[in-house]
Amino acid sequence: MTILFDHIEDVRTLAQIIVETVREPLLVLDHDLKILVASSSFHKSFQIDAKDTPGQLLFALDAGAWDIPALHTLLERSLVDQTVVDGFPVEQNFPRIGKRVFLLHARKVLDTEVGQPLIVLGFEDITDRRATEREKELLKKQTDDLLQQKEMLLEEMQHRIINSLQIIASILMLKARAVTSPETREHLQDAHRRVMSVAAVQQHLHASGTADVIDIAPYLEKLCRSLGDSMIGENRAAAIQVTSDKGVMASADAVSLGLIVTELVINALKYAFPDAGQPGVVVVKYQANGTNWKLTVSDNGVGRTDAGGHSGKGGLGTSLVAALAHQLEAKVETTSGEHGMNITITHSTFIAKSAA
Amino acid sequence: MTNAQTSQTVLVVEDEVFIRMSTVATLEDAGYSVLEARNSADALQVLAGHDEISLIVTDVQMPGGMDGLGLVAQVQREHPVIRALVVSAHACAKEAFKAGAAAFLPKPFLAQSILRAVNDMAKAA
DSSP: OOOOOOSHHHHHHHHHHHHHHOSSOEEEEOTTSBEEEEOHHHHHHHTOOGGGSTTOBGGGHHHHTTOOHHHHHHHHHHHHSOOOEEEEEEEEEETTTEEEEEEEEEEEEEETTTTEEEEEEEEEEOHHHHHHHHHHHHHHHHHHHHHHHHHHHHHHHHHHHHHHHHHHHHHHHHHHHHOOOHHHHHHHHHHHHHHHHHHHHHHHHHHHTOSSEEEHHHHHHHHHHHHHHHHOOTTOOOEEEEEEOOOEEEHHHHHHHHHHHHHHHHHHHHHTOOSTTSOOEEEEEEEEETTEEEEEEEESSOOOOSSSOSSSSOOHHHHHHHHHHHHTTEEEEEEEETTEEEEEEEETTOOOGGGO | OOHHHHTSEEEEEOSSHHHHHHHHHHHHHTTOEEEEESSHHHHHHHHHHOTTEEEEEEESSOSSSSOHHHHHHHHHHHOTTOEEEEEESSOOHHHHHHHTOSEEEESSOOHHHHHHHHHHHHHHO
16 A cells, blocks of 8 residues: 655554554653553553543652653653653552563654653563563573582582592501511502502592593502502602593592502502512503503503513402403403513593604 | 700590501600690690690591691691691692692501601601
8 A cells, every 4th residue: 555645634544553552562652751541552552541641740640650750851851952761670569460571662752833852762571571581580590500500519529539538448458557477568558559540530520520530641640649648658669650642541440440540550569579679661642543442551560470460360459450441341450571561441432642 | 856856745636546556656666755635626725735836736627616627727826836647538739829738648557657747746846
């Protein structure tokens, strides 16, 4: 439909049509802020009878619900200058429709016929949007609170695990001091080292703030430093060297890997260098390729001996390594010679990066 | 370690009896005179009666009104010459140093590690 506006009356008619058809509530106010025209949607939204609005002062409307000082100021300023009201928030309890939230938009127009300014006032009902926003904010706060609670519980749990492991390690150490049998003392000290190996994983989890994966390189370095501290005295020339690819491992698997390293390093330091003055070196090497990995623990000691326990007679250490390797779906290979011993734990179908 | 260092008196503050016992044993084996306390309140009482204490090893989380960090802060105010080593399963090294600790050792620790940390403090004392 095309309408041509040749006369001012046509323009007024158009304005009336717009006011009548617009979906958002709309008012046209005169310079005294009395209602000249109100849209049907205004009457509908505020449940006000159409005959009650013409000539009514805005601030007297709806039992004075619109009598808001800040709105007074804004509209009066709009009449005087070109102040544009855009998104002025009004949260009010209306007699018939209850509590609503609106954004008000106002523009001054000039009525050329009477030479007085008018104000077109639009109402944007954001009650539902605001309620949704508040609901989202509340949900976010509840989620944040739950996450914080979870972190606190995790922190407390890790603290308790570490403290419990320290207590167990302390008991084993006290027992080791109390027993008279050197063999029993050695067993207790080994048990103490195994506990500390498990504890090292917990410490790394705690320090990294995660609950499920471990950075292998720093973990192995710290574990071996701890083993060296507990087993290499000032009078021994032995050393432990660690080389490790970067990579992460599930914490449960890291516990098993750490226990394997612990067993093999303890074994090497105990049996590979019967001469305390011998400059022995134990090398712990971890290679990773994707999810597959290979751990090698080697030494430059005396190799497997018939008399010794250097993985030679299937002692507890050997059984533990076999069981832990099986758990990790890895295979154990041992080679021994006059230049030392080499034990490889290979997970799945490891292929070194350079050979891949 | 020199005799002068290991003749120093250490106060070990730890609520877990086995951890306290093993720490005391480790330090005594190294030649230190060691006193013990189960919590901060106990520790303050022991300190009040023993001017010879020059080093403190304290846990953080202990029962009672004051934790180990509070203890360190109070000791630093009242006995600034005493050096404190804080041990904890919580990663709270920053808080420990802020309270006035000379060193921090995360749990779990080896006997050798705590001895080394105490020796370092004794040397600096």
